Amino acid sequence: MIEIRAIVTDIEGTTSSISFVRDVLFPYARKRLPAFVETHGDKPELQHWLHEAAREAGLVEAPRQDIIELLLQWIDQDRKSTALKALQGMIWQEGYAAGDYRAHLYPEVAARLRDWRADGLRLYVYSSGSVPAQKLFFRYSEAGDLTPLFAGYFDTETGPKRETESYRRIADAIDEQPRHLLFLSDIVEELDAAKAAGFHTGWLIREQQPMPDAARHPVYADFDAITLSS
Ligand SMILES: CSCCC(=O)C(=O)COP(=O)(O)O
Numbered sequence: 446m447i448e449i450r451a452i453v454t455d456i457e458g459t460t461s462s463i464s465f466v467r468d469v470l471f472p473y474a475r476k477r478l479p480a481f482v483e484t485h486g487d488k489p490e491l492q493h494w495l496h497e498a499a500r501e502a503g504l505v506e507a508p509r510q511d512i513i514e515l516l517l518q519w520i521d522q523d524r525k526s527t528a529l530k531a532l533q534g535m536i537w538q539e540g541y542a543a544g545d546y547r548a549h550l551y552p553e554v555a556a557r558l559r560d561w562r563a564d565g566l567r568l569y570v571y572s573s574g575s576v577p578a579q580k581l582f583f584r585y586s587e588a589g590d591l592t593p594l595f596a597g598y599f600d601t602e603t604g605p606k607r608e609t610e611s612y613r614r615i616a617d618a619i620d621e622q623p624r625h626l627l628f629l630s631d632i633v634e635e636l637d638a639a640k641a642a643g644f645h646t647g648w649l650i651r652e653q654q655p656m657p658d659a660a661r662h663p664v665y666a667d668f669d670a671i672t673l674s675s
């Protein structure tokens with residue numbers, strides 16, 4: 446008998462479309478990053494993440510303009526850099542607050558998250574986006590402010606999403622045995638890592654992709670198809 450007590454969900458490709466992140470959020474950050482650094486460059490938080498990006502690239506002594514150029518390249522590559530994601534989150538905050546966009550959610554997601562909460566399940570997010578960016582995402586979602594539904598958030602400061610140890614850390618932080626946790630994602634390597642840590646897994650395959658034949662994980666076309674017991 447499977448007993449799921451908490452659900453940990455990915456964002457891009459799972460609760461929300463890849464295109465919203467790639468075609469709205471990333472270009473928004475890319476266009477504004479140079480001016481944002483110019484305007485806010487004296488702020489300790491921004492200086493910290495610029496230094497972290499430089500350290501990550503081995504360019505600690507480089508001029509600030511070189512770091513900016515590097516960050517723009519990383520945005521184009523969708524490099525899962527913790528420093529980049531933190532900087533992007535700082536820029537995205539302005540866009541949400543200004544009403545420039547609302548975070549995309551697939552149509553069934555908000556209702557299903559509410560159902561799971563009403564059934565006593567705890568909900569968490571694990572995304573490459575920074576924790577502040579995740580909170581903004583669900584605070585300013587197309588379905589309104591969903592942050593009251595979530596008990597916690599994890600990003601790559603917990604660890605890389607394709608490493609099993611990251612999921613062990615998440616289970617410890619949630620204070621649940623992995624066998625009582627379900628991880629939902631669109632990326633099979635992330636699901637493999639979670640499964641190796643003992644999590645139950647759900648593979649969201651949304652954008653009319655061919656269903657894999659011998660799926661390594663239970664495959665779902667949307668959140669309404671997800672079953673929590675068997
Ligand atoms: C929190 S919105 C920005 C998401 C992001 O930058 C990203 O790379 C999403 O990757 P995920 O791990 O959620 O698929």
Ligand SMILES: [Mg+2]
Nearest residue numbers: 455456457458
């Ligand atoms: Mg994803």
